[in-house]
Amino acid sequence: MWINQTILKEFILVGFSVYPDIQVLIFVVFFCLYLLTFMGNIAIMSLTWVDRALHIPMYFFLSALSFSETCYTLTIIPKMLADLLAKKRSISVVGCALQMCFFLGLGGTNCIILTLMGYDRFLAICSPLRYPLLMTNMACGQLLASAWAGGFFISLIETSLIFRGFFCSPNLVKHFFCHMQAVVKLSCQDSDFTEFIVTVISVSGLLGTFLLIILTYIFILYTIFSIPSAEGKQKAFSTCASHLTVVIIHFGFASIVYLKPEASGGDDTLIAIPYTVITPFLSPLIFSLRNKDMKTAFKKVLGKIVALDK
Structure with a gap:
């Protein structure tokens, strides 16, 4: 029974406090990665906005992914960086619920947008004549709205299940953010079922979107060959190529977090770093460096800036 327990109003994020000697180094590394990630996503969104050659569905979804990933990193990394330098790493229960809701919602949205990008390539390669009729501006907007709605619908269900009751001491969340598997263990009720x-x-959401992407690429490869x-x-x-590379990295790191057996051990804080920090950093990098159109657009904009300076 949890009646004699103290009902919590805030959590303490343990995070990287177990590594006190290297916290400053961790802060410097993560701050640089975050800054590069933010700048990379802003560059992609800006290029797709100003260059008319990129006003096509493929880059519309890429820009949407960059925006979603920018919001995704904003829910976690600034708080994590502040906690690395702070003595008290607390977060209210309400704040924790909001962080979890946005983290899960944006993560789900990213997965669905990656699926839509695969669907876009499937139509462009397998049905090129019907592609302009199917992927209109309205259709792309509706698909993107569905991605956000689907991601946050799942997120609200999960967050509501976890925060439907009370939490009891100890109030230590063994993570650097409000990860659902770390928070649910602090519930006063039996947490196993939740x-x-x-x-x-x-x-189910992770595997479902991944299998849909694999299915589209089976048809794509068949058509290419x-x-x-x-x-x-x-x-x-x-x-x-760039989309497939990001899909492998995104779902590969995510599977490590969500498909890891409970009894396998390992520090969940360290395991989550690739999915929350490394993947958002690599995504804009891959789409920029491996995409000829993006590099051409960047050179074009850079040329205009140089010309103005003269």
Whole structure:
């Protein structure tokens, strides 16, 4: 029974306090990664806005992904950086619920947008004649709205399940943010059932979107291999390479967090770093460096800036 326990109003995020000797180093590294991530996403959104050559569905979804990932990192990293330099690493229960809701909602939105990007490439390569009719501005807007609605619908269900009751001491969240698996263990009620349900929902969403992407690429590869010319094959595949690379990294790191067996051990704080810090950093980098259109747009904008200076 939890009646004799103190009902909590705030949590203490343990985070990286278990590594006191390297906290300053961790702050410097993560701050630089965050700054580069933010700048990379802003650059992608700006280029897709100012360059008319990028006003096509593929870059519309890329810009939407950059915006979503910018919001995603804002929910976690600024608080984490502040806690690395603070003596008290507290967060209210309400603040924790909001952080979790936005983290899960934006993470789910990212997964769905990546799926939509795969669907866009599928239509462009497998049905090029119908592509302009199917991927209109209105259709793209509706698909993007569905991605945000779907991501936050799942997030609200999971967050409501976790925060439907009270939390009891100790109030130590063994993580650097309000991760659902760390918070649910502090519930006054039996947390096993809640943890099982939210894990099933998360894994189902993760695997569902990943399998949809794999299915689209099966059709894409089949179509590419049926193209007679080697140049045509290379051109078709080059439009998918950066997206496929990001999908592998995104879902690979996410699977480590959500599919890790409970008994496998390991520091969950360290395990979450690739998914929360590294993946958002690599995503704009890959889309920028491996995409010819983005590099051309960047050179064009840079040329205009240099010309103005003269």
